[in-house]
Amino acid sequence: MEKKIINIAVIGAGSMGRTHSYAIKNIPFYYKDLPFLPVCHTISARTAEKAEKMKEDYGYLYAETDYEKIISNDEIDIIDICTPNIFHYDQIKRAFEHGKHVMCEKPLVVNGEECEKLEKLLAQYPDLVHRTVFNNRHLPVTMRAQQIVEEGRLGRILSFRASYRHSSATDKNKTAGWKQNKDICGGGVLFDLGSHVIDLLSFIMGGGENEFESICGLSQIAYPERKGMDGEIWKTNADEAFYALARLKNGACGSFEVSKVTVGTNDDIYVEVFGEDGAIRFDLMQPNFLEFYDNTAQKEPYGGYSGFTKIECTQRYPAPGGVFPSIKSPTNWVRGHVHNMYCLCNDVFSGTKSHPDFNDGIKVNRIMDAAYKSSVSGKWENIF
Numbered sequence: 001m002e003k004k005i006i007n008i009a010v011i012g013a014g015s016m017g018r019t020h021s022y023a024i025k026n027i028p029f030y031y032k033d034l035p036f037l038p039v040c041h042t043i044s045a046r047t048a049e050k051a052e053k054m055k056e057d058y059g060y061l062y063a064e065t066d067y068e069k070i071i072s073n074d075e076i077d078i079i080d081i082c083t084p085n086i087f088h089y090d091q092i093k094r095a096f097e098h099g100k101h102v103m104c105e106k107p108l109v110v111n112g113e114e115c116e117k118l119e120k121l122l123a124q125y126p127d128l129v130h131r132t133v134f135n136n137r138h139l140p141v142t143m144r145a146q147q148i149v150e151e152g153r154l155g156r157i158l159s160f161r162a163s164y165r166h167s168s169a170t171d172k173n174k175t176a177g178w179k180q181n182k183d184i185c186g187g188g189v190l191f192d193l194g195s196h197v198i199d200l201l202s203f204i205m206g207g208g209e210n211e212f213e214s215i216c217g218l219s220q221i222a223y224p225e226r227k228g229m230d231g232e233i234w235k236t237n238a239d240e241a242f243y244a245l246a247r248l249k250n251g252a253c254g255s256f257e258v259s260k261v262t263v264g265t266n267d268d269i270y271v272e273v274f275g276e277d278g279a280i281r282f283d284l285m286q287p288n289f290l291e292f293y294d295n296t297a298q299k300e301p302y303g304g305y306s307g308f309t310k311i312e313c314t315q316r317y318p319a320p321g322g323v324f325p326s327i328k329s330p331t332n333w334v335r336g337h338v339h340n341m342y343c344l345c346n347d348v349f350s351g352t353k354s355h356p357d358f359n360d361g362i363k364v365n366r367i368m369d370a371a372y373k374s375s376v377s378g379k380w381e382n383i384f
């Protein structure tokens, strides 16, 4: 069978450019007998040297620094945006204008005005596939958590709690990078880590009555001064930690906390959701296990069958996945990125809408906007 070639241009040659390149190249190993073949077509960086190096290292066909040349190249099917956040909106817009399918890293955009402009753009290009990279959705443990809620096993959701903690900003002598600079990141740790947590909670708890309604946020800068990228003293202008209380439309209440100033952490995402009939919890540092509590289970005698059950969520991807590595193998962070890329290519091949798409990304941005607004006003803010 002749496979349909899907040519992808990756924009941005940093850590996510590398991760996405891995995902594109490795899809045929993880998914069997695909009718399409994703190809690393063009890699883009700010300098020709960097782009050329990525081309050589990862086997791209072309290296290019001029974005306009990439989007006007008829060979390219998908523009995959892995640049710092302030560039996302303009790059998406130009790619749509050239009829390209677009995937973009989180956070999708940087403010409410860009959310509105992007919504209008989406209405103009209904046939183009768009996808926001929320890779944590694509692990068996998070997919199973979402299913259990959807199956109604938790009943009415009453509360939730989540956190995402890094220790990357605990060293006060470390030079501030662009993710700590609001002018490039658009926000601070809320944008960088909070976008993942908000999306995970939204995905798992589902839409409708379980959507976020209002939020109360508190932001923290632990180190007001750092060494800047130019070696001079630089004043921290973006949150290094963010704490939020939130209410859902159904009245459920909960909290989330994101931080880069938590010593002893690595890439620690923790989520728990409590309903009337059950609860789920997981820790993505242990991504092979989901814990489920069935509140309807018999509790007598001596505890009966009550208690959290540990569900094995190893590499149990449905067909055409599940072939490599075997379903009994442990899963990991990069596997979520590979599944994300597979879903994008499959949607482009079959002409189906992607999930999560840009509407999901916009929803997350609006929640973060309300959280920042609250951290300034000191009041609860509604999410529109």
Ligand SMILES: NC(=O)c1ccc[n+]([C@@H]2O[C@H](COP(=O)([O-])OP(=O)(O)OC[C@H]3O[C@@H](n4cnc5c(N)ncnc54)[C@H](O)[C@@H]3O)[C@@H](O)[C@H]2O)c1
Binding pocket: 011, 012, 013, 014, 015, 016, 017, 044, 045, 046, 082, 083, 084, 085, 087, 105, 106, 107, 133, 134, 135, 192
């Ligand atoms: N989903 C995830 O797991 C995850 C993890 C980290 C970062 N991210 C997101 O990915 C994006 C990139 O982050 P990163 O960690 O790869 O950053 P990075 O700093 O490692 O890489 C960014 C790259 O973009 C290049 N660049 C900057 N402006 C450009 C332009 N106009 N055109 C082309 N290239 C340009 C830079 O030179 C750099 O190589 C951000 O939106 C970030 O929030 C997602």
